Amino acid sequence: MSRWTSGRKRGRxxxxxxxxxxxxxFLFVLVLGAGTALADPDEAPADPGVGAPADPPAPLPPADxxxxxxxxxxxxxPPADxxxxxxGPVAGQDPxxxxxxxxxxxxxxxxxxxxxxxxxxxxxxxxxxxxxxxAMAERAIHISSIPPVPGxxxxxxxxxxxxxxxxxxxxxxxxxxxxxxxxxSFRTGDSLVATADxxxxxxxxxxxxxxxxxxxxxxxxxxxxxxxxxGTYYVLEKMPSVVMDSSTYGVPVSSSQGYKVxxxxxxxxxxxxxxxxxxxxxxADQGKRDVSHGCINLSPSxxxxxxxxxxxxxxxxxxxxxxxxSKNDGSNDWQL
Numbered sequence: 001m002s003r004w005t006s007g008r009k010r011g012r013x014x015x016x017x018x019x020x021x022x023x024x025x026f027l028f029v030l031v032l033g034a035g036t037a038l039a040d041p042d043e044a045p046a047d048p049g050v051g052a053p054a055d056p057p058a059p060l061p062p063a064d065x066x067x068x069x070x071x072x073x074x075x076x077x078p079p080a081d082x083x084x085x086x087x088g089p090v091a092g093q094d095p096x097x098x099x100x101x102x103x104x105x106x107x108x109x110x111x112x113x114x115x116x117x118x119x120x121x122x123x124x125x126x127x128x129x130x131x132x133x134x135a136m137a138e139r140a141i142h143i144s145s146i147p148p149v150p151g152x153x154x155x156x157x158x159x160x161x162x163x164x165x166x167x168x169x170x171x172x173x174x175x176x177x178x179x180x181x182x183x184x185s186f187r188t189g190d191s192l193v194a195t196a197d198x199x200x201x202x203x204x205x206x207x208x209x210x211x212x213x214x215x216x217x218x219x220x221x222x223x224x225x226x227x228x229x230x231g232t233y234y235v236l237e238k239m240p241s242v243v244m245d246s247s248t249y250g251v252p253v254s255s256s257q258g259y260k261v262x263x264x265x266x267x268x269x270x271x272x273x274x275x276x277x278x279x280x281x282x283x284a285d286q287g288k289r290d291v292s293h294g295c296i297n298l299s300p301s302x303x304x305x306x307x308x309x310x311x312x313x314x315x316x317x318x319x320x321x322x323x324x325x326s327k328n329d330g331s332n333d334w335q336l
Contacts, residue, residue: 092151092163095144095176102180103140104131109177109184111312119171119191120234121313122164122333125179130158137161140180145173154336156328164333168193168315171208192314194276194306196296198228199320201287203296205306215302216287218279219321220294224257228294231325232334233269233316238307242266242275246293249273259293264300265307269316271329276316278303 089095110124111117123143131137138153143163151165169175171191177184196203198219205213220228246258249272253260266277272294279286279297286297296316298306310316315334318325325332 089144090148090150092153092166093144093148094142095148096142098140098142098178098180102182103133103136104180105129106182107179109179109182111184111186113184113186115186115312116189117186118234118311118313118315119168119173119188119193120232120315120334121169121188122162123175123177125161125163125177127159127161131161132158134158134161142178143175144178145169145175147173149173154333156330162333188313189311192310193317194310194315195317195319196228197320198290198318201289203298213302213305215298215306218282218286218288218292218297219290219318220274220292221290224293226293227290227322228274228292228296228318229323229325230318230321231332233318233325233331234334235310235312235314235316236268236271236331238268238311239266240264240307242277244273244275244295257293265303267307267310269296270325270327270331272327272331276303276306276310 105128107128108126110126111121125141127137134155138161141153141161141163143151145165147170149165149167149169151163153161153163155161168191169188171188173188175186175188191208192205194203194205196217196219201217201219203213203215203217204211205215220226241262241264243260243262245253245260246255247253247260252258263275263277263279266275268275274294274296276296276298278300279292279295280300282291282297283299285291286299291297324335326335
């Protein structure tokens, strides 16, 4: 074998050995780089957009029942009072002053300016001449009160309009009237209400919702059709004494139903002759039966208390009798 041939073989052998060595090195490096590739792979990381369920947060410690509440915001508005009376205008009232040309001459008012009256007292406005355009007149009359209460106008004659609240005035209400620039005001006092119950023949009196008196009474008898009609009345006037004469309404004094007697502590509640008054002759019947001609009879001491405490506009409610008071005599306001 020539030296060239022998050298060529040795060269091929060396090249083969070099290539094998490189392959072994490459394989070793590859194994080291793969790490645990031949073992089970680790769990894939969670998708950051979804998130693996986290451990639940630790529970909060229980609240201390003796701990003070956190301080409120001093600049926050106070909470609304659900029982507060509305401060703005209500149906039938207009607190704005009248402006423009008066559509009628200055009227007169009842109650008088500065008066204190009972909670059933209506506003009575008397015009100097009959009013042709009543709607125009109503628009020119601005009624307002503190607290405001809804109410309505109603006409008794072409020259007299009235306004009353839907329900009794609240106790201690200030009322203002602006009738085309003619102004007046009055106040209500305590809510003093007498309820005459014909089922029990008792009169119950409340002051601002609290019962203060219960009186035995006798009202109008059925004989002759003198029953005291159901309805809401109010005190019109008071007289220390008055002569009651049946002949004034067509019943002769000499007849079986006639009478002429002077009574004391008389409080008128309609314009048809009915009063709450002292009736010593019927004390035995009071609380048991009706024997009057329509008035409400009380004992002398009870009538004196009633006379001393009730005044203009204080309500008298008759219930469990017959009918409803509907005479157009100027005292049936609460039936209108």
